[in-house]
Amino acid sequence: MAPSANSEDALAKTFDSCVADTIIKIGGGMATGVLFSLFLFKRKSWPVVFGVGVGAGMGASNCQYKLNVPFMVRADQIKVMGTTANVKDSSSEIPV
Template structure:
């Protein structure tokens, strides 16, 4: 018997994934922007802001795609079919 997943649990999982993904991307942007700022650009602040903003935008885009993909549940169950000759 397959266990049923409640819709609120699925939604909560998507929210958690979105928050974690956005946080990781923002932290990576902060790190990369900080390295560029310290090494190449004489300690200017705009590379850090650009890196954090880019990370936030990427995380938001991924979350939006995850929430709007209505066939995500079906895609998990698809299997590759090999043609028989």
Template sequence: MATNEVRSEEVLGQKWDRCLADTSMKFVTGAGVGVVFSFLFFKRRPWPVTLLAGIGLGMGYSNCQHDFQTPYIIHGKLVKETENGNDS
């Protein structure tokens, strides 16, 4: 068995990690922007926080769904080209 083979469990784990980090980041950012808008423009009403947090959660969910449905996308890896044009 070659040493540079990647197991499917590791790929799935990386996708879940990326998914949870992306979704939580979008949710927290949306809620934070909602708090700012609520204090500045909407007289401390709760609906801007809920709306923007929900939008962030939906964006994260959509990104996760796309990531799990496209299994052949390489994330963040460089492919070096050799002098004769082969990619090995």
């Protein structure tokens, strides 16, 4: 029997993916800034700093979304076990 996942483990996994995603985006922004600096802006440093800032902002935004989105069960994960004939439709009842 597999142990159930704790909420701390899920949060740690999400945070680890956020950190990895942010590092990748910062690296991509830095690489793009270096290329723009070398070929278009006569070796100025501001395109590199701008690229790092954009990468950090994108990583932080993605991390904020991942941490704030509620846990949602996707439709392909739902399994129907059988019919429920004894369930009443509560929307048709009128409260007294």
